[in-house]
Amino acid sequence: MPVTLHVWRVPRRKIGAVMLRRALTFLQKKPDKVQFAKFLGTGTGDSFGPGDSDLTRWAALIVSSSRIELPEWDRLAVAKATVDLTPLTSRGTWSGRTPFGEPPGGKHDGMVLALTRARLRPARALTFWRAVPPVVREVHAAPGLLARFGVGEAPIGWQGTVSVWRDAADLTRFAYRQPEHRAVIARTAAARWYAEELFARFAVDGIAGDRTVLGWLEEGQTEV
Template sequence: MPVTLHVWRVPGRRVGAAMLRIPLSWLTVKNVRFAKFLGTGTGTSFGPGDADLTRYAAVTVSDDPIELPGWDRLAVARARVDLTPLTSRGTWSGRKPFGDPKPGRSDGMVLALTRARLRPRAALTFWRAVPPVARELHAAPGLLARFGMGEAPIGWQGTVSVWRDAADLTRFAYRQPEHRAVIARTPAARWYAEELFARFAVDRITGDRAVLGWLEEGQTEV
């Protein structure tokens, strides 16, 4: 089931047009099994101040490659990441967009996607828990790129991170103390009304990888 992450950087003068295009994109995209058009942020706090109004993203699932020329015309830079699902747990808008892939392995780069809809009464405690994890993530060995994403400025949020290999992602997820603490706290805190975690093999990256938040120390040929 081909999955594609599309990311665009738009100039400041086109921010209004890009924000308007998010709800209108459904009128132009065809032959998709699943699609979400998203705003983005740095991924450091997940509050309104984290938003990056010049970067936008889409996640599409389709049988054939999807082109989004309207977004391409708005952008001054863009990147496309073609993905194969390795694992997927949870739902997104009540659906399992990436199916139920049999647990797979990848010998190359992997991408982790998380998405959650926060319970309003739990949002404040969640936001307080995020900064230490974000700092830990930024310094994690093997991290190549990361950014936040969301369907709304508050409460409908997620992350995208690209890793040199699956082992680096696993070490961060289960051995970094701040991240482990958040995982352990999640069931009791009941932060999420809905959540999804998926891991993908990165088949190809095309375009300007800086749009993905590529980290200078992690640059490699892709």
């Protein structure tokens, strides 16, 4: 099932309208072709605390049988990017569901997007936040990283990251060879940070719009 990531940049004067639109969108009945949808706040992904939030950028992740357009959101935005994705691997659950099914994996030579999402256990949150800074320093310096930002369903405790990589090899090198990231992976089971978690990897089939909305490391427009 195809996956689409919509990301919008909105002016500060319209933040209230965005909050209302998000509430109304959740109340609307989803079209039959939509299998899974989440509207998400964003942040830098550097700390995952309230100060990390960016109220001028919002995202929607939609799994559907065909492209779902969101014109009401588009009209609120001053910039937008849309990323078309095909799931490569997925592990874990989101709101008790496996939204991307069981992808077969396989080799992919182009750009890839990694999605992490977790619901923190409140009693474990502090130790998790303390483990974040060294990993953030590693990811910012990682070869092949093209874009990165944080996502969340709430300012605290419901959080994740979106990152775009030049290819799967660059992502794999970061995930399994950087010492701080490997140490966090090793601690995860014993630390019991997460009440629920999901890790997914996607082939990037296309990017349309303003890639700076995605936190691209180089300025400019792109059509891929």
